[in-house]
Amino acid sequence: MARRLQVSLSFGSGAATNPFEDVLNSDLIVMWGSNAVEAHPLAGRRIMQAKKKGIPIIVLDPRFSTSARLADEWIRFTPSTHIALANSIMYWIIKEGLQNTAFINERTKGFDDLKKTVEKYADCQEIHGVPLETVKRFARTYARAKNAVIIYCLGITELTTGTDNVRSMGNLALLTGNVGRPGVGVNPLRGQNNVQGACDMGAYPNVYSGYQACSVPENRAKMEKAWGMPVGSLPDWYGSTLTEQINEAGNPIKAMYFMGLNPVVSYPDSNHVKRQLDKLDFCVMQDIFWNESCDYADVVLPGTCFAEKDGTFTSGERRINRVRKAVDGPGESKLDWEIIALIAKKMGLKGFDWKNANDVWDDMRACTPNMFGCTYEKLGKPESVHWPCPTVEHPGTPILHIGKFSAADGKGTMFGLEYRPPAEVADAEYPFTMMTGRLIFHYHTRTQTDRAAQLHYEVPESYVQMNTIDAKQMGIKEGDKVKITSRRGETITKARISDDVAPKVMYMAMHFKDGVNNLTNTALDPLSKMPELKHAAVKVEKVA
Amino acid sequence: MAKKGDMLYAWTNDSALAKKAECGGAVTELLKYALESKTVDAVLAVTRGFDLYDAVPVLVTNPKDLDACAGSLHCGTLLLSKLVMEYVPKMAGKKLGMVVKGCDMMGMLELAKRKLVNLDDIVMVGVNCGGSVSPVAARRMIKEKFGVDPDKVVKEEIDKGQFIIEFEGGHKGISMDELEDAGYGRRSNCRRCKVKVPRQADLACGNWGVIGDKAGKATFVEVCSDKGAKLLDGAVKAKKLTTEPANPKGIETRAKVENAMFKLGDKWRKRDFEALRSNLWETIAKETGRCMKCGACIAHCPVCVERKDKYDQPVLMVRPGFIPADPMFHLRRFAHISDSCINCGQCEECCPCEIPLALFSHAIRTEADKWYEPKLGKSAYSN
Known part of the structure; x- marks a missing residue:
């Protein structure tokens, strides 16, 4: 985000x-x-x-x-x-x-x-x-x-x-x-495949759909009108980012509603996440499978997967791709927008009378200038549409910044930036640098992929990549069980030894429960509030 | 009474269908009759999805629904045989009718050899096929080479060595040679294919060889099996279909069209295979060196049937979780399909790493067929 x-x-x-x-x-x-x-x-x-x-x-x-x-x-x-x-x-x-x-x-x-x-x-x-x-x-x-x-x-x-x-x-x-x-x-x-789409919909504390800032009075007035809310009822201040929300769970945040998210595995410092979720008065998880975070929920709502619903995924190239329903969802599952609409109605809210995904899209489009021209009809074509696309006649914008940048003065800005070390660097006690990443065989927290026999076969469990010299010094051999510890927690995994990482550097994939996110750091980038998932100081020992 | 070897012109007696279907609508009518007469319980056919470039397989049990499957779609790149294999356990003795192009038919014969489908339960109505074009490539070709908005095209066909489109306000044809030399045109496996008329199906149908006053109004039908003859006779007797012996000149024309396609196929084989002659190992190593092990080439291959206990086997040469894939990941597949690759192109079509897998397997099979007796026995077809 x-x-x-x-x-x-x-x-x-x-x-x-x-x-x-x-x-x-x-x-x-x-x-x-x-x-x-x-x-x-x-x-x-x-x-x-x-x-x-x-x-x-x-x-x-x-x-x-x-x-x-x-x-x-x-x-x-x-x-x-x-x-x-x-x-x-x-x-x-x-x-x-x-x-x-x-x-x-x-x-x-x-x-x-x-x-x-x-x-x-x-x-x-x-x-x-x-x-x-x-x-x-x-x-x-x-x-x-x-x-x-x-x-x-x-x-x-x-x-x-x-x-x-x-x-x-x-x-x-x-x-x-x-x-x-x-x-x-x-x-x-x-x-993920639709992070762009989630951002475009305004899944931020500070903007509405299409990045219309909450701080602008005209934007608030427009949204109040669109959503049938009293004039002046939308706040001019904004709340917390997701990482901050985890920290604020319990105080002041009392209830959280997660959709398609498994923070117990995917967020930094898993022990901290678990402690924080425990502090909530009320926690709702909406997912297609029971994931590790569901253990902390008061209510679990069964959503539907990509093949079970109509909608859109917007890729990182700002292209809005249509997804089409192929099969009905299993059991008591419901379309995700349907769940939201049902809850909204129970809460007595108006404006949730959608009949299908197209209605939801048009509802959003009507108050989102940079996507107003992206009609379902246009999205149906394989080439689809790249936003910005302000009018129905507009062809969309595959390439940005031709001739002029989007900033108010039309200029691109270069910044003189000084190098700063990460929040936590290796030291005598924790002498290794732990990096994280992803594997092709698993998607995020494996909620979906570990259920596929072939993918499970390829990578059934977590491992750590470490350098040949380090392994030799510590008497660790390929496949040995090792315990890795940071200031926040520990994980036990298997060693994979090669020169793919430099001496004193290690790498683990983020997909596994009680894996590398037991070790990672919650320190945030001051502007973006992104946590430092890619850099933590750790120590390693062989498990007998 | 029709018999194996007969060559006929056939057309539907349903004037509404004749208008909608191509060249007399015999294929659709035959399949409708197969359902109506309970010769089959269901028909697996292909219908137009979102647009002209979107081919979707459908299982039809109501004869009326087959009208939606009439007409040809060259931008579909489907293979129906593996789909059938996966549903065989659910068929449980039921009979299935299918529309097959050459590769669909070859795939079915290979599965039958492995006893994974029983052809006694299947009626194959073949259609001649000059090749298919990938949907994305087709849209690009129509935009860039024909100068036409791909969404304005209402019909496309491959005829007389040309790719022809009809669009709002006109029609335009460009020779396949010109398109393909410029990097457009058919999929590369289709270019090399020499099974243009699927004669090992029960009936082989198409427009090639329909001349004179029947041109565009009748379907050429070759009766290829007793099962096919019986279906045709039944449809005629039920007054669904009319037939007449094919015009002898039309039979000659049909042979000429087919021969022209063979020549084109030979040209592409020469070009593609000779390019590999002196650097085959290096090329295979380089191209497969991009493999991310997604498994699409196996999942879509009509002759790759995986062992149920494969994940319990000892790991010696293909390490789980390692990419790019160890070389044996590909070598064992090439070896497995060496005498059965039908050059359907699915492996290559579905490969996200752009590896020309069909090229390698097709080269291996055609060269091996020239020299050795295949271990699974000779095929009824030759490609």
């Missing part, structure tokens, strides 16, 4: 600038903190097509990920040092005069601030771990590419420096003029 805010600071709008397929028009694909081949197989498919077409791919990742294996070049850097590395790269771009001066002058502001800041980062291998020559080579390759695209993901955002990491990606693109035409851009990949 938080990524929207992050990139919006650079470009004035927070979604992917270009469609996934557009990587095929690129001359260089840079994947930074993204293992799209595993975590985003459909975006990954376009990367595969690009590779087949011969478009060079460079992956920057602390780990030799599957995407790194398929790339033409893999650049390893020290975990969570993105800003230092990006600054270093930009220093050499500017030093060698490879920046796009015409673009900078015409379409951006903040260059001087950036230039001044990056001067301190000429050579900072001791921070990011990338040899100077590699930094220089990457700087030249990226700056000289006719059209270069950056794809980034949670490796960039799930850190206390997430906002600044994303702005660093924006800096790189603006400095080299890689925004606003085919084959370029800065494209975040979202956590």
Whole structure:
């Protein structure tokens, strides 16, 4: 959710600038903190097509990920040092005069601030771990590419420096003029297939659908009218983000209603999450299966899965894809919007008399200017529509920021940003850095995927990747049981030993119950409120 | 009385259906009759889904519902045989009618060889097929090469070496050669296919060879089995269908069209297979090196039937959870289907990693067929 805010600071709008397929028009694909081949197989498919077409791919990742294996070049850097590395790269771009001066002058502001800041980062291998020559080579390759695209993901955002990491990606693109035409851009990949859609619907504390700010009186007045509410009844203040809500469970939050979420497994510091959920007076879980968090619920409502309902999924490329019902849901399950409407009616609320998913969509569309033109009829076509699409005649906007950025002054902003270490770094007591990520074989908390025999067979349980040297020093062999401990909790798992991770660095996938999220840190990015899921200090010991 | 080997023109006596269906509507009428006469309990056919590019398989038990399946759809890339296999346990002695193109038919014959379907319970009405185009590729081709909005197209067909579209305000045809040399056109497995008339079905129907005053108004029917002859006779006797012997010149035309398709198939085989000649291992290693082990190539393959106890087998060469897949993940599949790959293209069509799997398997099978006796016995078809 938080990524929207992050990139919006650079470009004035927070979604992917270009469609996934557009990587095929690129001359260089840079994947930074993204293992799209595993975590985003459909975006990954376009990367595969690009590779087949011969478009060079460079992956920057602390780990030799599957995407790194398929790339033409893999650049390893020290975990969570993105800003230092990006600054270093930009220093050499500017030093060698490879920046796009015409673009900078015409379409951006903040260059001087950036230039001044990056001067301190000429050579900072001791921070990011990338040899100077590699930094220089990457700087030249990226700056000289006719059209270069950056794809980034949670490796960039799930850190206390997430906002600044994303702005660093924006800096790189603006400095080299890689925004606003085919084959370029800065494209975040979202956590799940419909994170974009959830954000677009206003699943934030501070905006209504289509990112209409709650702080704007006209927006509140419009929504009060649309929802049949008394004038002045919508608050001009806004509440907490999801991570903050977990912290506030019990005080002041008394009741929570979760839909399709399993925070006991997916949120940082599982022990903390469990303690907090216990404090609620009333907890509702709505899901298609009984998940681990349902144990903390007072009421569990059976929703329906993708094949059992009509609706839309909006992908990270802002394309609204129709999903069509193929079969009826089992047992007492109900369509998710139907459950909400039934509860609303019981509460005596008006405006929930929808007959089908199309009605729900049109209800939203009527008060959402940037999606008003996205009718179900238009969404029915395979190409569908990319928002913004303000009128029914409008063709949609596959590529953002052509000619002008979305910010009020139409300019893209470059920021001088200083490197900051993560909230918790390895020390004598907890000498290893634990990173997290995802596997292709499981989706999120395995509520769905572990029920598939083939997927369970491929990865039935959690494991930790650790470096050969560390394993040797500690007498740990492939498959050995190990206990990993952080300041917040512990987990027992199996060791997988290779050089895919650097010495003193470890990696675990986030899918498993009582797994790595027993260890992860709840420290938040100050702006986006994104927790630092990607970086925690841990210690490891062999279990006899 | 019709008999195996007969070549006929046939058309429906239902004028409403004749208007809606293609070339006389004999296929739809035969299947309707099969249901009405209780020759079969259900018919598996294909209908138009959201638009012209969306082909959806449907199981029909009410003869009237078959009208919605009339007409051809070249942008569907379905294979019906594995679908049948999965539902066989539920069929429990019931009889099924099917519309089959070459690959559907070959898939059914391969499943029958493995005793996974019983062809005694199945009536196959074959349709000739010049190949299919993937829906996304078709829309792009129509937009970019024909300069027509794909949503304005009301009908498409592949005829006389051309891909022809009818749209609001006109029609346009472009030669397949031109389209395919420019990277558009049929799926690559279809280009190499040489089972254009499914003669191992019970009846083989289509428009190729219908000439003279019957052109566009009748369906060419080749009677391929006694079962097929019986169905045809029954439909005629019930006054659903009219037949006449095929025009001898039409039979020649039919052979010419088929031969032209064979030549095109040979051209593509030469082009595709020779390109692999000197660097086969490297190409297979490079292409399969992108595999994410999604399993779609296995799930959709009509000749890949997995062991129920596969997950209990010892792991030696294909490590669970490791990607890109260890090489044996692919080699064992290539080996398994080496004498049975029907080149239906499903493995390649459904691969999210863009691996040309059908190309490799088809090359292996055609080369092996030239040299060895297949372990499952010779097939009734040759592709």
